[in-house]
Amino acid sequence: xxxxxxxxxxxxxxxxxxxxxxxxxxxxxxxxxxxxxxxxxxxxxxxxxxxxxxxxxxxxxxxxxxxxxxxxxxxxxxxxxxxxxxxxxxxxxxxxxxxxxxxxxxxxx
Amino acid sequence: xxxxxxxxxxxxxxxxxxxxxxxxxxxxxxxxxxxxxxxxxxxxxxxxxxxxxxxxxxxxxxxxxxxxxxxxxxxxxxxxxxxxxxxxxxxxxxxxxxxxxxxxxxxxxxxx
Numbered sequence: 001x002x003x004x005x006x007x008x009x010x011x012x013x014x015x016x017x018x019x020x021x022x023x024x025x026x027x028x029x030x031x032x033x034x035x036x037x038x039x040x041x042x043x044x045x046x047x048x049x050x051x052x053x054x055x056x057x058x059x060x061x062x063x064x065x066x067x068x069x070x071x072x073x074x075x076x077x078x079x080x081x082x083x084x085x086x087x088x089x090x091x092x093x094x095x096x097x098x099x100x101x102x103x104x105x106x107x108x109x
Numbered sequence: 110x111x112x113x114x115x116x117x118x119x120x121x122x123x124x125x126x127x128x129x130x131x132x133x134x135x136x137x138x139x140x141x142x143x144x145x146x147x148x149x150x151x152x153x154x155x156x157x158x159x160x161x162x163x164x165x166x167x168x169x170x171x172x173x174x175x176x177x178x179x180x181x182x183x184x185x186x187x188x189x190x191x192x193x194x195x196x197x198x199x200x201x202x203x204x205x206x207x208x209x210x211x212x213x214x215x216x217x218x219x220x221x
Contacts, residue, residue, distance in 0.1 A: 033209065042199060042212040095140060095159055101151035
């Protein structure tokens with residue numbers, strides 16, 4: 001079946017360092033969405049990318065959708081403690097979203 | 110603001126009990142979803158519904174059933190709870206198509 005692989009599973013960074021998570025799909029996606037789940041919370045929508053090669057920015061967050069619409073990345077510049085949580089990608093396919101397993105961002109004290 | 114509510118935040122049940130988890134959304138969304146979330150496994154789709162009385166199996170439907178009698182309400186039923194169904198259950202809704210999903214706060218179910 002369709003799968004979206006997300007790596008890494010965890011990333012430990014010092015505050016101020018950058019963070020990147022990557023998603024790869026086995027099939028072409030209609031769109032890619034990104035969600036953030038704070039510890040103890042539920043996933044909250046961040047952004048949706050639809051076009052091949054699309055790049056969107058939200059302050060320190062940069063989202064990319066690959067040319068083939070099979071891969072995507074989220075990059076956070078200069079992480080802050082408020083960035084802590086798990087970031088999920090989810091690929092649009094028909095009625096559903098195909099979810100990546102998430103990348104947990106941990107800020108080292 | 111879209112609001113998705115779930116009937117309980119925490120639930121403790123015994124093996125073999127019938128369990129009902131309810132989800133209500135107030136944005137007239139066509140699509141509703143039930144996921145379970147376990148550490149390291151991300152979100153796994155149990156069932157979804159794209160209209161009243163319609164349901165589709167997700168990736169892990171075994172041991173679960175669902176009911177959607179009204180557009181705003183989507184219920185997940187565990188006919189006979191087992192310990193391997195201990196998990197966080199998340200309900201979500203969205204408008205028709207693969208659009209932004211809005212999640213409820215989740216129900217942490219423990220089956221003893």
